[in-house]
Amino acid sequence: MxxxxxxxxxxxxxxxxxVLPFILTFLIFFLYPVLSTIQMSFQEILPGMISNVGFKNYQRLLGDRIFRTAITNSVLYTFWTLALLIPFPLVLACMLNSRSMMGRGFFKASLFLPVVTSVVVAGTIFRLMFGEVEGSLMNSLRALLGLSPIKWLKVRQTGFAAMVLMACWRWTGVNMLYYLSGLKGIPPEMYESADIDGANVWQKFWLISVPLVKPTIIYVLTISIYGGLAMFTESYMLWAGNSSPKNIGLTIVGYLYRQGWEQNRMGYASAVGLVLLAVAMLINLGQLRLTGVLGKELD
Amino acid sequence: MKRTGILVLVFTVVFVLAAGGLVSANSTKLTLWTFVHQHARFYQVMTEKWNALNPDRQIELEASVLPYEDMHNKLQIALQSGVGAPDIVDIEISKYPNFMKGVPQFVVLNDVFAPYVDDIVPSRLEIYARNGNMYGAPTHVGATVAYYYVEILEEAGVDYREIKTWDDFVEAGRKLKAVYPDKFMGIVETSAAWTVTAMLAQQGSDLVSDDDQPLIDTPEMLRAVTTLQEMVKEGLLTTCPDGQPDREGGKGLIDQGVVACVIMPQWFMSRYLDEIPNMNGKVAIAPVPVFEEGMPRSLGLGGTGTAITLTAADPDLASEWLAFAKLSEEGNRMIWEDLGFDPCNTALWTNTEMTHNPDNAYNQYFINNVFDVLNEIKDEIVMVRSSSISPAINDYVTTVMLNELFEDILDPAEVLEDAQYNIESQIF
Structure with a gap:
């Protein structure tokens, strides 16, 4: 024995x-699907009829205006979530980290609550809040201001804003927790000596907190870029399906889903997926190089 | 004590297994997927009837009701990979063309359908057939009709029976508006194309041509959407939450009594009964208005095709059961009595014992009898075309085009030109 x-x-x-379990998981659930997707993107796949079509799927993608809408939406969504979900949770985390803050436990819990809420429930509630009937929450608020009701989810700007708002509501808590753990790692002596030197709150935030949580910021940035580009569920739930009016909420993954499942074109959907992979890789690699993470490892 | 407990457990298990074995000894288990719980109930009833008629070929039907999108997606994966599909499956008509791509993974039903085809509206069978092979059993004709809220129309001095053309419809709408400025003559859909397709059919057109080309930028379509858009501009028609009558928002609006007319297929009757309680006893059914008198006043819309998968455990038994459940006279009767749909066996439409049964819940809900209307328009019911490019056309029309026309009120000619171009770029 x-x-x-x-x-x-x-x-x-x-x-x-x-490490074998990891290697096996990687090979079976990551490498094989990626390679198989690459192969499928050069094929037309139908039950009992699989044929090679060369670069045709990619050529069609170039002329596909709805795919362009999906890319624009995904990039815009990523931009807005980054613009809001990087700085604000950091400020919140600093506030919650400050000893003079009252009711820290309560705020921490309430800001984190949306993360553990099911996105299906959240989507339904947001859909009702932004409903077009007079009695919906947002239209009641408009009525208080003396404004007439609007069709929030049928207009591009308001529909998109609802989607970004929902993302902020959901992810603020997670990002805040990342920042909080980063902030906890800063030795309190730093702040004490800054106090002795007469630094104000702003200087302490900008010159001590931000530089020292930079690794956390880069991490949050990386996962947010990927998360933004790969977004699908929020849009699907907000519009109760993959079809939003005028494709306001159509994302790259939503388009992949539409082509692959709703229109039974697995080959074309594979090509869409690989374009998403390429875009996400390019942006993330560029960002990691700019922030110096990759450079350091290569040195 | 412990040992007794174990003994009891063992006996229970053995007994349960033996009992299960007794049931399955001479009955075959068939699995079925559907996305409508009323359908599942209907299939169980038909299985009981089958079992009573076929003592030596008993069926144990295991019907699962799955969410609409989910069910079609799961089925697609199962058929593509060759494992996990049920024996029998309901497929919604707008999803059906996807399953006809490539080599259809369904059993050809020509032989089992043969005894019944003479009684069934042929075009309803053709919709689920490819190259002369029938793969699916239809559920209903889905004849489009107009549902009028009689009370408010009478108060506005309108007799719904006098509305024959769209001009009459506009006139009635103006009268209604004069009395009820907050109410609307009808709903214009933005997430479905029921009315638009009906208007195309009146002019002999459709969304797709016989040779699988999108028919969007056409004079017929322009006429249809311009007519509707003019009514929207005048405030006669309204868009609705969720974009069409057969969604929560639409049914809610109808239930509030603010809409005088809903143009929907006949099966929408079942939605009235189940989900629009406030309109009970207030709605009359009539033919849809047309552009010019003499044009066909109805077309069959919506539907579910039921198919037998190639991986079915006992395809012969499943096929025969399906033909019995959905195509036999008994099955067709149940389709009306239980589901409230216009059965494809149109001979039954004149069976007054069935159609004018005073105990029927549908007959009690509506002011007039739906079969009187159906028999009047019977020879005018056009059939919608369905092709492999239909999913792509429907997707664009119901997400972008109709919203641009009726929410944003953009110029119809430009919207149609744009739509034609964009849909063509999606088709290959």
Missing amino acids: RKRFAFLYDQKVAPYVF
């Missing part, structure tokens, strides 16, 4: 045995 498992005691072999 001992002999059969002797290799486990071998210092050269044992590490490979321990």
